[in-house]
Amino acid sequence: MGILNVTPDSFSGDGLLDAAEVADRALRMVDAGADLLDIGAESTRPDHDPIDAEAEYLRLAAPLRAVRRAVEVPITVDTSKAEVAARAFEAGADALNDVHGLRSDPELAPLLARTGKPAVVMHNQRGRTFGGNLIADVRAGLKASMALAHGAGVPRDRLIVDPGFGFGWGPVQNLEMLRRLDDLRGLGRPVLLGTSRKSTIGHVLDRPEQERRWGTAATLALAVRSGVDIVRVHDVEEMTQVVRMADAVVRGWPPEA
Template sequence: MFEIKSGDKTLSLTSPVVMAIINVTPDSFSDGGQHATVEQACAQIDKVVSEGALIVDIGGESTRPGAEAVSVEEELSRVIPVIEYTAKQHDVWISIDTSKPEVMEKAVAAGAHLINDVRALQEPGAVAMATSLDVPVCLMHMQGQPQNMQDAPQYEDVMQQVTEFLSLRVDYCLAAGMPRENIILDPGFGFGKTLEHNYQLLAKLPELHSLHLPVLIGLSRKSMIGDLLQRDTNERLAGSLAGAMIAAQQGAQILRVHDVKETVDVLKVMSATMASLHQ
């Protein structure tokens, strides 16, 4: 049974929990521009917390395929006011979606409890910063960078290579002094993977549990849903919910989603069904 701790906050991961996506960006693939102002982002946080999100993942730089990098100053100007508002208004876990050590430091100082890094702390100084902050960190697998990751991703065995990469990153973080209980893993759906790779990852998700660490899954509204179903981003709810339920059944502890209320409903139905098996 897993749990994560940050300061005086503890979150049990005995049952899957929902992490809400809050992109304070003009160019994210699904909701870019919808929450681009601080006011819009704060209103969305009010909404998803009321719908049952236990974690809000606040990001100020898009990592969609082809996304352009933003400066530290720009990223901070987007996320810090939203983190401060959330910390003041809600008793919820706050995640900062960033790869920059400077943003990690200021975000945690503003009230963030968790670092979610698509680059698995590979930026210069990131491991040292995350270790010094002593908060949980999610390490994600990505082949390439957002600018080029979908050009021609190739694997001999996608789950084996993703697991090997994450295992090496875990070892690196442990060697730097990070406590093992602070580490969460994300196989990185859509980050340098073809449609086939993504569904192989979902089917083989239990193999990632060989590392004995909590697993975070983010496939909400992604191209693995849209390309399979031939649906635009605003028509991918059913596919996203199916993916979330499969991931939960495969043992994922954290589901990173756009549609919080609907995902919470799915998990409640699944939980009630599983509970009935043991009566």
């Protein structure tokens, strides 16, 4: 999954606002091996300035339409607002990626039920009390999101789960999460992981955002070994090679047709 930020305050410093530039980046990501793209118009870094739904969609609309015209791969919209998601679906987005796991806007789960769109639901630990067992907290949060979706009429097979690496956890907890990714398989849903350029890598390697590719690569190889299904990355060309090589070791090569 290639990341397309259309924000002026992205933590990774790669935000773009011009629709043509975003579409060009999307094309290059697909050419480099991206199987799907994730586009977001509001930063999710801890100290970001919140924006309302209208401002978010105005920032998102033109780049999303341009990307939809440019590529055929599935596009997820990274938002936690039902109003933005609904308009994004109309503009060509294929699925939702919600960093609050359907828990911040009560209209999101019903929207998914009405539209039939799939969703990535993430566990977000920010503002929550740590119960002492990281994986137990993550699993409980993801189960709560899945229950919200199911209660609204969203079939289980439309959900992908994300443990929320970097969202409310410190470096020690994030590294534990990487060691215990196998424990998420029991949820019975595909797992997405987003470690790309995140601060834990910076803490371990003492590198700024733009110099965290090698650290990201190490986390992705571990993720593939643990059975993660989708990895969300900024540097598609390099990370595609990492994932394909790790996948060949773990699952065998050549891949079955």
